[in-house]
Amino acid sequence: MDTSTDTLVARVEGLGKSYGSIQNRVAALRDVTLGIRRGEFTAIMGPSGSGKSTLMHIMAGLDSVSSGRVWLGDTEITSLADDALTILRRRRVGFVFQSFNLVPTLDIEDNILLPFELDGRRPSDAERQWIDQLVASLGLGARLRHRPHELSGGQQQRVAIARALATRPDLVFADEPTGNLDSRTSREVLTLLATASREYGQSIAMVTHDPIAASYADRIVFLADGAVVRDLGKSTPEEISGLMLGMERAA
């Protein structure tokens, strides 16, 4: 595998993760080696229980490994202490969740600015311009003084995307970002993610069950039973569904 940090924004090597006691051990990941390429929109797919969330949590520094090593850029995060990990996550990683995870008591602007607030600083002039551009391109300009509950699900997810992109993180993790949205709104959100990657060079890793969502990605990595079993370039929803069916039959 190419391990250059010019091309890879994150990578895991020989990654293993087990849960439970010795008698009841569950191997969630088995010897996974994978690089996430810089500037690409990568989808991570696989059946329920195949290890997608575990892989994402470990790459984001939210969960520990049982074996193997993990890098974000050229920083090996496997050996970082908790407080260093928290700072690294705050500065270099963005998150978009299925349930939006906006702060209900903050207005939309303060939700978008939250990563800066948590980092104890204000956006620079250049960052302010970038945020204004994001707000305009996501159509949130008229909503900045509203609270999250006053917005539709699709609008809330757009706020979460603006928040995730605001600090220009090395990598945005999206966990089933369209899981709570209808199909038209899902397409809008996926188009925004694909555009962020194509036009701004934002690296994105998205966990999804949905072949249509995965078809927006540049690359699709399939997990089964804790291991990478396929690694595809851009594919149609039909190709992805066909592959998933084949994998289910083989299982």
Ligand SMILES: Nc1ncnc2c1ncn2[C@@H]1O[C@H](COP(=O)(O)OP(=O)(O)OP(=O)(O)O)[C@@H](O)[C@H]1O
């Ligand atoms: N905290 C935990 N304690 C015990 N077992 C766990 C824990 N987290 C995950 N597992 C187990 O690890 C395996 C992989 O789980 P994981 O959540 O990563 O799969 P997934 O592909 O994300 O599934 P889904 O699509 O259903 O969210 C499963 O067998 C799961 O039961």
